[in-house]
Amino acid sequence: MSISSNAEPSSLLDKQFINNKWVASSGTRMLDVMNPYREERIAQVTAGDSQDVQAAVQAAQQAQPGWQALGGAGRAAYLDGFADGLEARRDTLITLSAINNGKPLAEAGIDLDDAIACYRYYAQQARTLDARQGGHVSVAMEGVDARCYHDPVGVVGLITPWNFPLVTSAWKLAPALAAGCTAVLKPSEVTPLPEQVLAELALEIDLPAGVLNLLNGDGDGIGAPLTNHPGVDKISFTGSNRVGETVMRSAAARTASVSLELGGKSPILVMEDADPAQAADWVMAGIYFNAGQICSATSRLLVHESVAEALYAALAERMDALTLGDPLAADTDLGPLTSAKQREVVQHYLALAEQEGLTVVRGAQHRTLPARGYFLAPTLYRDVPVESRLWQEEIFGPVLCSRSVTSEEEAIGLANDSAYGLAATVISGDPKRARRIGRQLKAGSIWYNSEQLVLPETGWGGFKRSGIGRELGPWGLGAYLEVKHVVGPLDR
Ligand code: NAD
Secondary structure, eight states: OOOOTTOOTTEEEOEEEETTEEEEOSOOOEEEEEETTTTEEEEEEEOOOHHHHHHHHHHHHHHHHHHHHTHHHHHHHHHHHHHHHHHHTHHHHHHHHHHHHOOOHHHHHHHHHHHHHHHHHHHHHHHHHHHHTTEEOOOSSTTEEEEEEEEEOOEEEEEOOSSSHHHHHHHHHHHHHHHTOEEEEEOOSSSOTTTHHHHHHHHHTTOOTTSEEEOOOOIIIIIHHHHHOTTOOEEEEESOHHHHHHHHHHHHHTTOEEEEEOOOOEEEEEOTTSOHHHHHHHHHHHHSGGGGOOTTOEEEEEEEHHHHHHHHHHHHHHHHHOOBOOTTSTTOSBOOOSOHHHHHHHHHHHHHHHHHTOEEEESGGGOOOOSSSSOOOOEEEESOOTTSHHHHSOOOSSEEEEEEESSHHHHHHHHHOSSEESEEEEEOSOHHHHHHHHHTSOSSEEEESSSOOOOTTSOBOOEETTEESOBSHHHHHHTTEEEEEEEEEOOO
């Protein structure tokens, strides 16, 4: 099945990709896939069911020993194949992300580039894996030979969200395949279009049958049966805390391994030695990228009182200059939210803010929205009380909450006073100070004088309720490997 960038309402994803074949889904329902800018259906996708899961897991189980036996170097060539194939479809994939996710073209390009970099990185990692097999372990006991091996976990279920389909699937699929695991991938039913290309590429690069299986459908039809399936050795899930907790419970029932990449409410600290204009650029990049629908959005601004007014003025100026519009138009800065449902979620928080009487620096009253599309005005509240739900909960939209602080200690204390710990940003005129402050923040990724700098070589994942485990870097590969030691008397 091939997806074109001008997906028409007739596009019908009624099949599942199992064992390198597009086969009829056993699901009987179809789900609408929307263009959030046009508010029109652009495709329909099958709501697959547990029989599809059964067939896909079986295919993955059969393929796993052969895939493992290929060795890291053998598998690496396929990962490079995925990267090459994505690159070759650049324009189509960027357009698809724009029409299915509502991402402006430049942001869709970043999503794609990060995915390509990830496949390339894990191709390299796969090559290093062979040399690491059977490495001697230094032990204190004399006369003992101890060696360490890394075996693949087995069959893995990979569940992705709608905000960054190509990247979130790459972060799972690339290391899983590099490690020698075989996979059943479940894209979000909200944005299934971009990830279909992975099945197309599997065929193009002659990936052995059953190594990658892709199932379309929703959480009840595919997600839950996949997490409950006894043939799935590990689940790697990216999504909401609510569903992540369900996934963890299912996995616990059969002691299966889980990795969870969940929500966030990340702080950005602007210190008194920061240049307000430069800081405003970072603050903007941290919250209005992808219309704020980023797990690592820096959605809590803590600004030193001495630069607060200058920063708010610089932010208001930049927010007024944002162009909201068609994601396919070159001058669009901010697209619509990805779904009507997500817009409702954010609107609920905006209504709550009104009830709480929060002070609006910029919001709905400051701009006219495009006539159609799931748009919301970029919004900035100041002096938000820490008790406010808007301060504490993930909103997942273009809404920034801020308050001023009087000292570094207060900023660090408030930054860490959160149930989440995915990311944090420090803006300071003194990079050494920024790094020192960063070391005191409880989060998996700390940026200083930058924003959303996610590199394939560095780990990604959360402290506290933001998740369990790490993706990317060698840690991302380790998530799909079992460590095995072979120990006995030294050969004489
Ligand atoms: P979601 O939890 O609603 O859905 C995520 C995926 O889980 C989808 O594919 C969905 O179909 C599936 N699912 C739903 N019910 C299921 C069930 N019972 N069992 C198994 N799977 C099920 O999340 P979303 O709305 O798609 O994504 C937004 C959330 O994802 C936000 O909270 C965001 O912070 C988080 N996120 C986190 C990261 C990270 O790296 N930490 C990255 C991106 C998004």
